[in-house]
Amino acid sequence: MHKTRILNNLKATSDFAKEIVELILKADKPLYLLLSGDLGAGKTTFTKQLLLNLGVKQNVTSPTFVIMNQYQVNDLVINHMDAYRLDKTSDVEMYFDEFDEAINIIEWPGNLNVDWTNFKTIKLCFKIIDEDTRQVEVN
Ligand SMILES: Nc1ncnc2c1ncn2[C@@H]1O[C@H](COP(=O)(O)OP(=O)(O)O)[C@@H](O)[C@H]1O
Numbered sequence: 701m702h703k704t705r706i707l708n709n710l711k712a713t714s715d716f717a718k719e720i721v722e723l724i725l726k727a728d729k730p731l732y733l734l735l736s737g738d739l740g741a742g743k744t745t746f747t748k749q750l751l752l753n754l755g756v757k758q759n760v761t762s763p764t765f766v767i768m769n770q771y772q773v774n775d776l777v778i779n780h781m782d783a784y785r786l787d788k789t790s791d792v793e794m795y796f797d798e799f800d801e802a803i804n805i806i807e808w809p810g811n812l813n814v815d816w817t818n819f820k821t822i823k824l825c826f827k828i829i830d831e832d833t834r835q836v837e838v839n
């Protein structure tokens with residue numbers, strides 16, 4: 701996969717999410733998908749497409765206020781966390797208790813006091829290019 705991708709419209713973001721689903725299904729769990737980028741950069745929009753393509757049937761909403769939502773498809777557990785309202789002093793142990801053997805999608809990971817070095821991660825950094833266009837960098 702190319703390191704930097706231009707997502708010209710919502711369809712491109714949806715197609716990109718499908719590619720990431722392929723990576724996720726092959727990867728060992730727990731896997732951490734770390735989504736960074738400004739407000740409105742497309743982290744939640746991408747996540748909705750990702751969950752749809754993983755087979756989540758429920759309506760996916762932003763966990764900004766509940767901090768974390770959990771989904772299950774067959775044996776696969778998927779956590780979607782939004783750390784926007786947290787900071788490095790927040791106690792996140794109760795969330796991390798849920799993370800074993802799961803796919804963990806985390807918006808605003810930089811707000812958490814976590815050293816990701818020893819975690820299996822896919823890091824996606826979203827940038828706003830213009831109204832319909834986003835750039836995503838994969839690391
Ligand atoms: N190519 C694109 N990919 C993703 N979102 C886009 C794109 N073009 C426009 N948007 C819009 O940008 C907004 C992204 O919001 P959201 O996903 O909630 O961002 P974040 O979670 O990063 O704060 C949505 O209103 C979405 O419709």
Ligand SMILES: [Mg+2]
Nearest residue numbers: 743744762807
């Ligand atoms: Mg969001």
